Structure formats: C-alpha cells, structure tokens
Amino acid sequence: MSRRLLVSLLVATLLLLLWQALVTLADLPPFILPGPWRVAKALAQNADLILWHAGVTLVEVVIGLTLGTLLGIATALGLAASPVARQLVRPALILTQALPVFALAPILTLWLGYGIWSKILIAVLIIYFPVTSAFSDGLAATPKGWLDLARTMQARPHHMLWRIRVPAAMPALASGLRLAAVYAPIGAVIGEWVGASQGLGYLMLLANGRAKTDLMFAALAVLALMTLVLYRAVGAGCDRLASRFS
C-alpha cells in the first residue's frame, strides 16, 4: 500500500516536471498553458475563492449522490417486488438513457433556476440509471439454489426479498455506487456550465473567459482532487459492503 503510494507520488512528480519542461522549453504563453508552478501560485492566491466554490460543488455532489442512490435503490426494489412493474418500467428506463443528460441540462436550468437544485437534479439523473440497473440486475440474479431453498422453507415473498435477494445483491449495488461516485461530479459541473453563479464549473468558465488560465487550472485541479477523494471514500465503503455480503 505505502509502496503503491510511493509509486503514485513518483509518477505525479514526473508528470509535473514534464509539464513544467514543456511550458519552459516550448515557451508557451501562460494564457495558453500555465506551468504547474503558476497554477500552484494561483491556487494559493485564490484559495478562499476556490474553496468556497468547491464547497458549493461538493454540496451539490453529495446531495445528488445521496438522492440519486436512494431513488435508484427504491426503483430497483420496486422492480424486484413486482414483475409487472419490471415489464412496464424497464423499457422506459432504458429509453431515458437514450437521452443525453447534457441535452437536458439547459431545460432543467430553465425550470429549476440557477441555484443548486438544477445541478443536483442533473447529478441525480446521471447516476440514477447506473445505480438502478446495477442493483436491479443484482436482485434478478440471486443464485437459484438459495431461492429453491427458500421456497421449500415456505418463505414469505417479502422475507425472501429482504433476507436473501437484497443481501445477495449488495456486491452488485456496490459496483453501481462506485460508478455513481465518478458520475455525480460530472453531472454537477455540467449543470454549473450551463448556468450558475457559483461552483467550480462556474469558476472555471469565468476564469477561462477572462484568460485567467492559471485560475482555471487551479479550479480543475481541486475538482479532480475532490472527485478522487470521493471515489476513494465511496470505494472503501463499497468494498466493506461487498465483503460483508459475500
């Protein structure tokens, strides 16, 4: 583990050096590509500003992730409990995937305004499908032997669902959540690009427009870090969930 960390640090340092070398040797103007040192300086000088916008984005992502996950879990459970619902809803669910959320972002912003709710909704929409479909597939793939056993034990359907099918589907749900953790920040940032007055996506757009490329990169770096930390945290939780139930 510490060995892996060391390797990652080494690779990161190497990339930063390469980046700096490219900027210095090619003599690129800072508004095209600022060097890592310039970006770090921009980060330090605008720390308050960037952190404030990052906080907004983080709130959107966390709320979006929570709501999207709950909604996905509820849908998958509903589909698992009722075969009729499964036949009716499944095709509709797949159809909604044919609509890119990017295309919906402007209209959602129009309806919900420039505040955080349009961003949350976009994050929810983007993770709803992966969560629903991963959990739903898991619920539909319960090993037959366990279902046979439960049947001979005269299990009531809801006990069979809660005590066998749901726990058996936990590893599948975990893999859906891992995807959701990566998608949720994308959703929030798309929303911020389309129309917002706060958030990292808004800040990046603003900085770009004013040719403050170093600030843009600083915000991007914070966004990347935030996504990474979120992914690691959710991933650790998912690992525990999956190993608890398998």
Added chain:
Amino acid sequence: MPVFPAPTSRIPPVTGPAIRLAGTARFGTATLFRDAVLELLPGTWTCLLGPSGVGKSTALRLIAGLDTGADFQGDIKALDGSPLTGRVAYMAQSDLLLPWLDLRGNVALGARLRGSPPDWPRIDALIDRLGLAAHARKRPASLSGGQRQRTALARTLMENKAIVLLDEPFSALDARTRADMQDLAAETLAGRTVLMVTHDPGEAARLGARIYLMENNTLTQHPPPAGHPIRAIDDPEMLACQAALLLQLRAAT
C-alpha cells in the same frame, strides 16, 4: 382431581406419509429414467444409490416440487392424500449457506424466512450436538467443508418437517463424524419419511429400510439387510448388503 397430560417432549412426534413417484423424466431427447417407480414407506428411510449423473438429484428435486429443467411425465404424491407442499425439508447437494450470516444465523434461516422468531435454545442445542458450538459465530467462509455440511444438516433438521429429502448429506465428513451424524440424523428424524441420495453403499445399508439403485435409465430395488435401521456398524447382514450393493454398482455397464 384434574388430569394432567403426560409430559411431552418439546418437539411433538411426527409421522411422515408414504410417497410415490412414478413416471418418466427426460432432458430434451435424453431419457433420465423411464417408467420408474420410487416408493417411500411412511416414517422410514429410503436410500437412493447410483452412478454420478444418472438423475438421483433430479428425482429428489421432483419430489421437493422444485424446478428441475427436466420434462417429467407421471405422478408424484403423498399416499395420505394431502399435498406435499409445505411438508418437505430439503437439503441440497451443495450446502447453500448464506455467506453473510454466521453459522447460527444460517441454522435459523427457515424461521426467519417464515417471519417467526427462531427457537434459539433448540438451535443452540442442535449446533452443540453437531459438534459446531465452537464455530457458532463464524461465517461460512471460515468453516471447513465438513462443518459447512453439518451446518446445512442442522438447518434441515430445524425445519422439523414430516418429509425430509437429503442429497448426499454426509459426503464431506470423515468416517467417524459421518457415523456420528448418521446416528444423530436417524434419531432426530425418527418417524419422518426420509429419502437420502448417497454414493456410499455402507451408508445405504446402514440406514435404508428400502434401497433403490438407479442405473441405465431404470430404478430397481435392492433388498435391505434384515433388522431395523439404524444398524450397527459391524452388523454382518449390513456388511453383506454393503458388499452386494457395491458389486451390483460395479457390474452395471
């Protein structure tokens, strides 16, 4: 003077019905068994032997009322006229333990699935008798194959059903534990109608009031040893029957 009822054991005695399976089973065009008749006598053990892949588990699953994928034409019924559903406990060839429950939780599964509170004193007593008390809180992943099989046996015994279907219930056990478990199962399942699939002629000769051989798409009866099960391990009749069964299994083409 009030008359008190005689003290009864906590588990009321149960008598299993006679069961009859008669018919033909196919997988597509391949016939598994043709015009087979399998009769389980009420309240006794019937053993089913035969080479791997002949259809023993399929026959057991047919009686359990489970989907086998086989096309079965014929009739399966309890001869007391009541339906089989709800009266059958089934122990599959694989242990089917739930990995997220500990040993104790797995033994309590039946009650949990029916939404009734598990009878913990009985569960713990049974776990103790099966020699698993030290492992009661372990999850299946940290149990040995034989411990897992005994857990599955405990789960089946907890069902307390009149008809018990066992698919190779002792196959993973060492010789001594196997003999102990045969004793325990025979005692616990007294009065039940039991069908046990096994690959061990000695086990069939020890426990079977009736012994069936399934081979070459047919089902034949083999005379059981004299005397009532469960028979002594050194019973000469039992040993002779064991030898005869093995000879017949080896003679089959």
